[in-house]
Amino acid sequence: MRGARLRAAVLEATIARIESVGIEDTRIADIAQMAGIHETSIYRRWKTRPRLLVDALLTHTERSVPVPDTGSVRQDLIDFFTDLAAFVSTPTGAAFVRGTVVSETDPEVEAARREFWTERISKAGVILDRGRSRGEVADGTDPELVLFTLGGLLHIYVTHIGAPLPEATVVNAVDLVLDGMKAGAPSAG
């Protein structure tokens, strides 16, 4: 076992461990044993535990960033953030949100984390763009601000509230933000 095969095995073992015992009790010694390789190989390739966790979580989540297109900004935003809320409510999702934060001052993890979110944000940006071309959204609206604001709500729930966040909250938040974005609204921006 070496190279790409080893990497795949370790990543798979990492995800398996996170999902079975939680991210806290995921020892790299256990991962190594489960992957059938030596502990040292992990440290030489990933350097630190946070990096391995982020790499595993990132690789495991890369797929499936469905950006809805229902013809309504409101519905698109609700769908998108309901999906995100669902993901963030799973053990893996919560682990990812919190786990990336744990890294603290690690430049590598910092970069990976930023990349992950900015990618998601920019992809979701088309929701706002389509809405604007449809006349649903005011011209001066900053897509990034809207997305970060909505995303921040989910984020603070996971990291500081701990509560599962009812679906109604997403709808309410979208409406809250949306009514300030509608073309007919008085002073949006």
Added chain:
Amino acid sequence: MRGARLRAAVLEATIARIESVGIEDTRIADIAQMAGIHETSIYRRWKTRPRLLVDALLTHTERSVPVPDTGSVRQDLIDFFTDLAAFVSTPTGAAFVRGTVVSETDPEVEAARREFWTERISKAGVILDRGRSRGEVADGTDPELVLFTLGGLLHIYVTHIGAPLPEATVVNAVDLVLDGMKAGAPSAG
């Protein structure tokens, strides 16, 4: 040195260490030495490092939660969150926001963290209440949702973006949220 005096000395040493070498390089052995007490005393009283850090940060920040009252919801919100943004941009502030996240699955820290934020949120809630009684804010508005949404924006910036967040962003975010709250707005709820 014992009891309350010991506690004060340890807390002071902890803050000093955080501010001089950063939260990452703050060893409890160093804190013990700086406070002139033994390492064991810290572990017996605080149990874990995160708990000590949170306690120190919390005690050190307890004061000064100024809730503005300018007569305008918009200005009140801008002032409040600009202050919060400033705090969160300081080393201690960022350490607190991120540090509380580090705690992960510790019930004690979880509780302290929740208490900290809910206290702030509830205190700031009067801003919305005053606004509603003034007719600036729609009746159906959920103060908590608004506060968490705005707070979440700051939070995601600190934890995932890392950027200092320009003052304009606070203003824009307040306007974004506010225009969905105004009594004249169509569907705020």
Added chain:
DNA sequence: CGGTTATCGCAAGTCGACTTGCGTTAGGAG
């Protein structure tokens, strides 16, 4: 198919968080 080399296995060790058992003393109760 033989040679090169980066990658891996293995052992031994560092470092910091955290625990435990026991002796000692501060500091309040009476």
Added chain:
DNA sequence: CTCCTAACGCAAGTCGACTTGCGATAACCG
């Protein structure tokens, strides 16, 4: 002022993250 007990000092040890030096080999290259 004396006694009592919870709080502290100290030593020794556990555990997991992370490092390092060296021998072994898998995998690509020719």
